[in-house]
Amino acid sequence: MAGKEKAVVELKDVYKIYCMGTEVCVNALSGVDLRINNGEFVAIMGPSGSGKSTMMHIVGALDLPSKGKVFLDGTNISELSEDDLAKIRGKTIGFVFQDFNLIPTLTALENVMLPMLFQDSNKSTELQEKHCKALLSLVGLGERVNHKPSELSGGQQQRVAIARSLVNDPEIILADEPTGALDSKSSQEIMDLLKDLNKKGKTIILITHDKTVANVAKRHIALKDGKIVEDKIMHEKK
């Protein structure tokens, strides 16, 4: 396993139960134990309904478990307030979504700067801008900082989203089907980018149902009916 042996994500006997009415309840997650260490590249796989979206919400501190404990970067988030969760999200996790979710009115640069708005940062605007421009260069969009999302291709938009996810220097990049809306060439580029980031020490958690995409990851976790049915380390290819 790459990196230091420090757990950045730890789930202990986590349940997520959705009830419709009083009688019918569904266990989206039932008794999941999981530990992801710093610097890992993990793919969480499974068909729809397997609980992988719920998993992503819990790992991403977007939702709290019905039962069990979740540690993010050593902090037990199960009992945190909404605002504290927001703070943790902003600091520790960078989200990359399937449909990019950029703000259409903002330029690439402004989209990347957006998460900094919500952090109590005392950096000057110039400094923030410099930092964000560097990130856009890192994802290969140094020339397109002032373009609106509508003026960018899908692959380019996803790169902006990745730059945005990196802006607060989070421990974890949580990517939910990041190539789901892209053609195969763009998909390849995005996966290469994620691989690079992992090499630079970021922990990457990839949620996908696509085996070829998952193959980039070094560890595969398969979910079925809210339970982990497979957890294996993949051998480095090349």
Place this chain on the structure above:
Amino acid sequence: MIGILNFVIRNLRRRKLRNWITIAGIIIGVIAIVSLISLSEGLKSAINNEFNNLGTNRITVTSKYASFGGSRSNQGLTDNDIKVVEKVSDVDFASGSLSGFLETKYNQKTLMTSYTSYDPEHFQEMLKQNNKSLEKGNYITDEKSKSVIVGYSYIDESKNKDLFDKTLDLGKKIKISGTDYTVVGVLKKTGDVRSDTVMYISNNNLKEITNSETYDKIYAIAKEGKDVEVVAARIQNKLEKARDAKDIIATSPIQESKSQQDTLGMVTIVIIGIACISLLVGGIGILNSMYTSVFERKKEIGVLKAIGAKKRDILMIFLLESGIIGLIGGTIGVLLGFGLAGLVKLVAAQIGITITISITLNIILLALGFSFLIGVISGMIPAYIASSQAPVDALREE
């Protein structure tokens, strides 16, 4: 904060048409409020100035049933009433007065001109009570002679366009309701256009022209150093007894000013109340627009929360947005409101009525603050709904 403001402004630009429609609702309300306040404040200060110019020991007696215009009721004030008032202790002297608009012709041009008449015996004293005195010529001393004293505007060349196109002067003849009158005196300039365009003739002449037996008003001048309000009460008492009817009012300038201000204040409150209703409707427009916006942007709210936006950040974004909608509406409304007040002034001037409008920083700040506040208040519920959205639910939205 500046970042959030920038973000909010970008968002507003996104739904231009809808936002402008929403803003229009606020604009209409603010126009109504600003123009009405501006006009009524102007009127208030005009009344104040007028009363400040009046003699403080002059008591005005009017009949409660005095009718406007030409026809005067038989409850009007008579020569006998003047005698009664003059006998009241501490009254120096009393004099009747009439006023009205009459057709006046000079230089082939006919205007409706404001007239006031006094008793020739007290002409100078009555004008002095109005803070007026002669620029040149003489006061009217004979009640039968067809003499007129004119305000300063009639000899002021710059006012020609609004008046007879030609200046008047001593000795010139004008036709008042068909009869020739000679200008015997010109009054000093007061600076108030309305006041400077009044013409003065004798009571006898005005009674004849209007076919009236009675006076509109009796002015009683209290002796120097006496309490005017006490004398006014005494006059009221005596006159009611003499007339055997409770149909007259005797007021001191202080009371008069106060009661006019009170009436005006009440009218202002009612009018502004009505204007506020339209602003409220504008606020509901904002509420509706923001409410829709929250639902449309559910996913965006989810994304913002995912990238670290706290509840209060989302709250701030939406409140600022609705506040800015209110503020933009307020700004445009203030400009158009003053524009409308100015237009009213212009139109009124065309038909010969002078209106003062008041444009003060207070009105501007009040209107802007109020419209921003309406925006913020209208945005509260939608903003709260937006901020309480669970990030997972918001993100799930497609």
